[in-house]
Amino acid sequence: MTAQPALRPGAPAPGRGTPDQPRRIRTRPPLYRRRTRAAWGFALPFVLLFVTFTAGPVLMSLAMAVTDIRSRDLRNPFAVEFVGLENFVAVAQDPMFRKAAANTAYFVLVGVPLTLAVSLAVAVVLNAGITRLKTFFRVGYYMPVVTSIVAVAVVWRFLLHPDQGLLNEVLGWFGIEGPNWLASTTWAMPAMIAMATWRSIGTLIIIFLAGLQGVPTSLHEAAALDGANAWQRFRFITLPTMRPTLLFGAVITGIGYVQFFEEPFVMTQGGPLNSTLSVAFHTYNQFGFGNYGYAAAMSYVLFLAVVVLTLIQFRLLGERDTVRRRRWWHRRPAAVASKEIGR
Amino acid sequence: MNRNVRVGAAALAITALGLAGCGRGDAGDGEAAPEEAAAVEEGAASGTIEVWAMGTEGENLGAFTDAFAEENPDVDVQVTAIPWDAAHDKIATAIAGGQTPDVTMIGTTWMGEFAATGALDPTPDLIDGDAFFEGAWESTNVGGTHYGVPWYVETRVLYHRADLESPTDWAGLTAMAADAQAAGAEWGVNLQPGQTGAWQTFMPFAWQAGAEMTNEDGTEFTIDSPEMVEALAYYQSFFTDGLAPTDLPQGSLEPSFMAGDIGAFVSGPWHVGILEELDAAGMADVALSPLPAGEEQASFIGGANLAVFEDSDNRDAAWKLVEWLSRPETQVAWYETVNDLPSVASAWEDPAIADDEYLGVFGEQLETAVAPPAIPTWEEVASVIDTELERLAKAGADPQEVATTIQQQAEAIGTGL
Numbered sequence: 001m002t003a004q005p006a007l008r009p010g011a012p013a014p015g016r017g018t019p020d021q022p023r024r025i026r027t028r029p030p031l032y033r034r035r036t037r038a039a040w041g042f043a044l045p046f047v048l049l050f051v052t053f054t055a056g057p058v059l060m061s062l063a064m065a066v067t068d069i070r071s072r073d074l075r076n077p078f079a080v081e082f083v084g085l086e087n088f089v090a091v092a093q094d095p096m097f098r099k100a101a102a103n104t105a106y107f108v109l110v111g112v113p114l115t116l117a118v119s120l121a122v123a124v125v126l127n128a129g130i131t132r133l134k135t136f137f138r139v140g141y142y143m144p145v146v147t148s149i150v151a152v153a154v155v156w157r158f159l160l161h162p163d164q165g166l167l168n169e170v171l172g173w174f175g176i177e178g179p180n181w182l183a184s185t186t187w188a189m190p191a192m193i194a195m196a197t198w199r200s201i202g203t204l205i206i207i208f209l210a211g212l213q214g215v216p217t218s219l220h221e222a223a224a225l226d227g228a229n230a231w232q233r234f235r236f237i238t239l240p241t242m243r244p245t246l247l248f249g250a251v252i253t254g255i256g257y258v259q260f261f262e263e264p265f266v267m268t269q270g271g272p273l274n275s276t277l278s279v280a281f282h283t284y285n286q287f288g289f290g291n292y293g294y295a296a297a298m299s300y301v302l303f304l305a306v307v308v309l310t311l312i313q314f315r316l317l318g319e320r321d322t323v324r325r326r327r328w329w330h331r332r333p334a335a336v337a338s339k340e341i342g343r
Numbered sequence: 344m345n346r347n348v349r350v351g352a353a354a355l356a357i358t359a360l361g362l363a364g365c366g367r368g369d370a371g372d373g374e375a376a377p378e379e380a381a382a383v384e385e386g387a388a389s390g391t392i393e394v395w396a397m398g399t400e401g402e403n404l405g406a407f408t409d410a411f412a413e414e415n416p417d418v419d420v421q422v423t424a425i426p427w428d429a430a431h432d433k434i435a436t437a438i439a440g441g442q443t444p445d446v447t448m449i450g451t452t453w454m455g456e457f458a459a460t461g462a463l464d465p466t467p468d469l470i471d472g473d474a475f476f477e478g479a480w481e482s483t484n485v486g487g488t489h490y491g492v493p494w495y496v497e498t499r500v501l502y503h504r505a506d507l508e509s510p511t512d513w514a515g516l517t518a519m520a521a522d523a524q525a526a527g528a529e530w531g532v533n534l535q536p537g538q539t540g541a542w543q544t545f546m547p548f549a550w551q552a553g554a555e556m557t558n559e560d561g562t563e564f565t566i567d568s569p570e571m572v573e574a575l576a577y578y579q580s581f582f583t584d585g586l587a588p589t590d591l592p593q594g595s596l597e598p599s600f601m602a603g604d605i606g607a608f609v610s611g612p613w614h615v616g617i618l619e620e621l622d623a624a625g626m627a628d629v630a631l632s633p634l635p636a637g638e639e640q641a642s643f644i645g646g647a648n649l650a651v652f653e654d655s656d657n658r659d660a661a662w663k664l665v666e667w668l669s670r671p672e673t674q675v676a677w678y679e680t681v682n683d684l685p686s687v688a689s690a691w692e693d694p695a696i697a698d699d700e701y702l703g704v705f706g707e708q709l710e711t712a713v714a715p716p717a718i719p720t721w722e723e724v725a726s727v728i729d730t731e732l733e734r735l736a737k738a739g740a741d742p743q744e745v746a747t748t749i750q751q752q753a754e755a756i757g758t759g760l
Contacts, residue, residue, distance in 0.1 A: 032457075069721070070759075071435060071456055071459075071460065072456070072459040072759065073460075074439040074460045074462070075437045075460050075461055075462055077437060077439070077441070114651075157592075157593060162590075162592060163592075178530070180590045180592070182592075184590075269539050271537065271538045271733060272537075272538075272590070272731075272733065272737060273537075273738060274730065285726065289720070289722055289726070290456055290720075290723075291723075292436075311463055
């Protein structure tokens with residue numbers, strides 16, 4: 001600040017570069033800027049939509065979550081009190097929320113692995129065995145995904161009907177008396193999980209089929225020559241190669257399942273005795289009752305759960321090799337350099 | 344990274360600034376003193392009146408108001424039909440955005456909630472409250488002020504097999520259910536064992552026992568009372584005695600009832616149509632009776648109200664339309680159009696209604712039907728009752744404990760007044 005440090009001879013003067021540098025600087029930025037402008041231009045429709053319909057509401061809901069806003073404040077939404085984290089404390093203390101959280105955890109912990117396993121199994125079978133009717137099966141499994149949940153609910157209610165339902169009829173052939181699925185606190189949730197699995201395997205099968213195409217046949221052939229059986233090849237070749245696909249499948253299924261709502265909404269209304277009440281459904285109810293602040297706080301808790309679940313999945317299924325390689329990459333150059341110098 | 348932090352901080356700062364401008368001005372608006380309604384000017388209505396209505400009413404009201412337009416040539420009534428499912432949110436959004444219509448149809452149990460926002464106009468003297476059934480008129484009473492008018496009503500009665508003796512008191516209903524079972528029916532009576540709307544079947548028994556949900560001015564809950572416990576215990580007895588099913592699959596009530604597998608059930612006027620459609624010939628075996636009396640007679644009154652919004656551009660004309668719709672002769676014509684039961688007591692003397700073979704029971708029941716308290720949080724309290732009734736019916740919870748739980752949870756929710 002007091003004295004300029006003495007410049008070493010030959011060093012470029014600070015501030016101004018060599019005579020030909022400024023021209024380069026002057027010619028570059030316009031193109032740069034033009035490109036940036038073009039990029040923003042292309043991104044603009046999305047940015048506008050995102051700010052208006054996503055970022056705005058998200059900020060607003062965050063503001064709602066820390067106030068005591070209720071339906072009676074509809075006309076003057078600014079006439080509310082700031083309550084800090086009170087809503088979140090209330091959420092944690094709400095026995096209904098805890099029940100809903102436990103139900104949702106049950107649904108996710110059983111549902112996600114089950115869905116992944118079933119769709120992977122179907123995808124492997126479709127990929128290996130069935131070639132002629134592949135399209136037929138793909139359409140068949142994908143159908144539930146594109147069918148309206150309301151229609152699905154009606155059909156499933158028939159299937160699960162205690163007296164005339166197909167399921168209990170079939171169980172009856174084996175001498176098993178099936179329960180009243182949707183009216184039983186024990187069986188309503190498994191019924192929901194079964195229905196959700198059936199509804200979501202379609203998408204995953206398509207994704208896994210694509211992933212299976214990426215498994216090199218040469219590896220399979222080599223392993224077969226070495227005497228590996230089908231299970232070993234699946235376990236040590238197919239599964240590791242499919243890891244990124246599995247991760248993707250687990251993440252999107254997990255996100256969807258944590259927000260589990262439609263099934264109880266159309267089938268059980270959260271009953272019997274709240275055994276199928278999910279967090280999203282509870283939040284929906286609270287919004288309906290006009291407890292906007294409380295419901296907003298609850299949806300942030302749900303959002304956190306999604307984030308945590310996704311992080312866990314990345315940890316469990318993430319590309320471990322890449323992480324190790326990158327660390328090695330970071331450490332290595334120095335060593336290589338010193339070795340080279342030593343040589 | 345740095346930039347994100349800065350953006351986040353800015354957002355927080357803006358939020359904080361916004362919040363600094365917040366805070367409830369007064370301890371409460373729209374409470375304390377009842378709101379005064381302004382008078383409606385004399386003469387014919389004019390201008391455009393925008394009306395929202397749900398379901399069948401929404402579809403038919405437009406053509407029906409042609410008669411009103413004949414009486415008031417300068418008026419233009421525009422009816423927008425909105426589905427029931429979306430109605431609550433649509434009205435809430437309209438209030439929040441300040442884009443309300445002039446008149447809207449409102450479910451009776453939403454009155455408290457919407458009136459509390461201050462968006463509804465108090466009922467002017469133009470409307471004579473005494474003309475309506477008392478229970479219906481009370482459904483518009485929020486904290487001492489009436490908002491809107493009852494448009495049509497429905498109430499719950501007992502549908503039972505004609506060979507069963509119609510019960511007059513609680514013991515009679517139990518005996519009837521037992522008789523039905525003795526005669527071969529699988530279930531004596533169907534009473535909704537919890538889940539959405541179960542309170543509508545249960546509350547008549549509570550009122551019959553003399554229980555009250557809130558005190559006079561609706562500021563405190565009085566649910567935990569000996570009368571309520573008595574009603575809960577009575578309701579539970581049907582399930583513990585095996586007279587009523589706890590897990591009837593959806594959609595099997597009507598066929599089972601017509602087949603004689605269920606002796607009786609409690610429901611509203613719409614079930615006459617459903618049963619007739621299912622088995623017109625079998626209607627000879629079906630009879631309708633008023634609900635049995637406990638300490639007193641009571642049933643649940645539902646239906647829909649008509650309300651005018653405070654922000655209406657054409658308030659006077661809007662109230663004139665509402666007044667026209669609640670005249671006895673209009674109500675009879677409306678009954679003939681869409682089968683809505685008139686909320687005006689004198690309309691029931693018209694032969695079109697008085698001569699109907701099933702309606703008489705509903706008319707009789709309406710005299711003693713009670714509306715749930717029109718408090719802003721009623722829907723939420725009702726859902727608590729639904730949940731607790733389910734516990735009572737299916738898990739065998741103790742009636743006293745159930746009453747205490749409902750009371751505690753209702754207190755936690757508050758009356759919102």
